[in-house]
Amino acid sequence: MKRNSRLSLALHTLGHMAAEPERARTSADIAAHAGTNPVVVRRVLGRLRQAGLLTSEKGHAGGWQLARAPQEITLADVYLALDERLIATDSENDAPNCSVENALRRRVSTVMQDIERNLIERLAATTIAEVHKAED
Amino acid sequence: MKRNSRLSLALHTLGHMAAEPERARTSADIAAHAGTNPVVVRRVLGRLRQAGLLTSEKGHAGGWQLARAPQEITLADVYLALDERLIATDSENDAPNCSVENALRRRVSTVMQDIERNLIERLAATTIAEVHKAED
DNA sequence: GAGCAACGCAACATTTAATGTTACGTGATA
DNA sequence: TATCACGTAACATTAAATGTTGCGTTGCTC
Numbered sequence: 001m002k003r004n005s006r007l008s009l010a011l012h013t014l015g016h017m018a019a020e021p022e023r024a025r026t027s028a029d030i031a032a033h034a035g036t037n038p039v040v041v042r043r044v045l046g047r048l049r050q051a052g053l054l055t056s057e058k059g060h061a062g063g064w065q066l067a068r069a070p071q072e073i074t075l076a077d078v079y080l081a082l083d084e085r086l087i088a089t090d091s092e093n094d095a096p097n098c099s100v101e102n103a104l105r106r107r108v109s110t111v112m113q114d115i116e117r118n119l120i121e122r123l124a125a126t127t128i129a130e131v132h133k134a135e136d
Numbered sequence: 137m138k139r140n141s142r143l144s145l146a147l148h149t150l151g152h153m154a155a156e157p158e159r160a161r162t163s164a165d166i167a168a169h170a171g172t173n174p175v176v177v178r179r180v181l182g183r184l185r186q187a188g189l190l191t192s193e194k195g196h197a198g199g200w201q202l203a204r205a206p207q208e209i210t211l212a213d214v215y216l217a218l219d220e221r222l223i224a225t226d227s228e229n230d231a232p233n234c235s236v237e238n239a240l241r242r243r244v245s246t247v248m249q250d251i252e253r254n255l256i257e258r259l260a261a262t263t264i265a266e267v268h269k270a271e272d
Numbered sequence: 273g274a275g276c277a278a279c280g281c282a283a284c285a286t287t288t289a290a291t292g293t294t295a296c297g298t299g300a301t302a
Numbered sequence: 303t304a305t306c307a308c309g310t311a312a313c314a315t316t317a318a319a320t321g322t323t324g325c326g327t328t329g330c331t332c
Contacts, residue, residue, distance in 0.1 A: 005320085011244070015236035026278065037321055042279065059329030062278045075244070086222060100151035103267050108147070108211070111258045115251060122247045131239050141291085162307065173292055178308065195300025198307045277330080285322070292315065301306080 051081030
């Protein structure tokens with residue numbers, strides 16, 4: 001599997017689930033489809049469960065299912081659930097004694113926060129129900 | 137030095153250069169100030185030289201200097217020179233046979249391209265001449 | 273309740289990209 | 303000509319993500 005693929009894996013899986021919401025899927029099935037490992041799938045989907053997007057059941061007929069209607073899960077929900085950010089929050093040296101460094105951080109982080117907000121707004125405009133449809 | 141710090145290193149260095157454009161700085165000086173290694177500095181600044189933002193001179197009084205006035209170098213110039221992008225261009229499997237995957241790529245990459253364009257516009261609004269000033 | 277299927281999770285291994293380091297060549301200048 | 307600084311290649315180190323193994327827990331089915 002390729003790098004930083006948690007978002008890809010999550011969206012891909014939810015996209016398929018949106019097509020057949022009633023069907024429960026095991027992490028082994030999902031892993032086989034995505035070309036990865038069941039434990040990795042549980043790790044990623046576990047975050048979506050914590051965020052209330054998925055449910056998981058143990059036992060014989062267990063597996064993963066959407067926790068609500070696919071029309072009510074947006075790409076932004078998934079993005080936020082995985083807690084990925086465009087930039088690191090940069091909390092190492094809160095007050096570097098270099099004025100250039102300070103000025104740069106202020107300006108750049110302002111821009112990045114705006115951009116991230118913009119990204120989330122854009123992602124919120126698409127639900128996973130729209131993703132499994134072939135038409136654009 | 138911390139990770140993915142090429143942009144930080146580049147902006148920081150150019151910010152200082154903007155304050156004293158006439159002064160040439162050696163990679164050793166810059167590395168000491170930034171807490172990293174001279175070779176790393178040359179690697180990063182070498183990209184800025186290729187992009188026409190810096191000049192470097194060998195020999196006794198050699199070192200690095202801005203290739204043009206600091207008012208004419210924007211943060212976007214630096215960002216683009218380093219060839220960093222928000223997302224990988226994802227050119228592995230150009231046509232995956234999974235329709236969900238295809239639909240996702242179309243939508244997500246459209247959004248990301250817009251966001252990236254937006255980011256570059258925002259960065260282009262600030263020059264490195266504005267960064268070394270203490271006032272906001 | 274025995275057995276099995278599935279998740280939950282911890283511990284460790286592997287991979288990969290970035291960064292750091294060493295070494296040596298080249299050009300410029302005192 | 304001795305020295306300083308960049309240019310670059312080769313290799314080492316680090317850190318984050320991903321992959322793997324093992325085992326416990328839960329719930330179903332027989």
